[in-house]
Amino acid sequence: MKVTEIVIGNKYHLKGDIINGYKDGKPYISPEEVTRKVTDxxxxxxxxxxxxxxxxxxxxxxxxR
Known part of the structure; x- marks a missing residue:
């Protein structure tokens, strides 16, 4: 599925990279996988x-989902 097909408010299973705080002044990227409603x-x-x-x-x- 493409990002352009996402409908705000619907539930999706997302797997990919998130910004998980900052380390040495740079964003710390970590892998994540969740099923949640998309808000933006x-x-x-x-x-x-x-x-x-x-x-x-x-x-x-x-x-x-």
Whole structure:
């Protein structure tokens, strides 16, 4: 599934990279996998109701639930 097909408010299974704080002044990227409602989509990330922000890159996998 593509990011452009996401409907805000629907539940999706997301697997990919998130910004998990900062280390040495740079974003710390870590892998994550969750099933949550999507609350926002920008050019850079997909945001979930739990606050996680998945980076839109080659590692992002999306499945509708």
């Amino acid at each position: 989509v920008t050019d850079t990330y997909v945001s979930c109701e739990c606050g996680r922000k998945f980076l839109i890159n080659e590692n992002l996998a999306i499945e509708e």
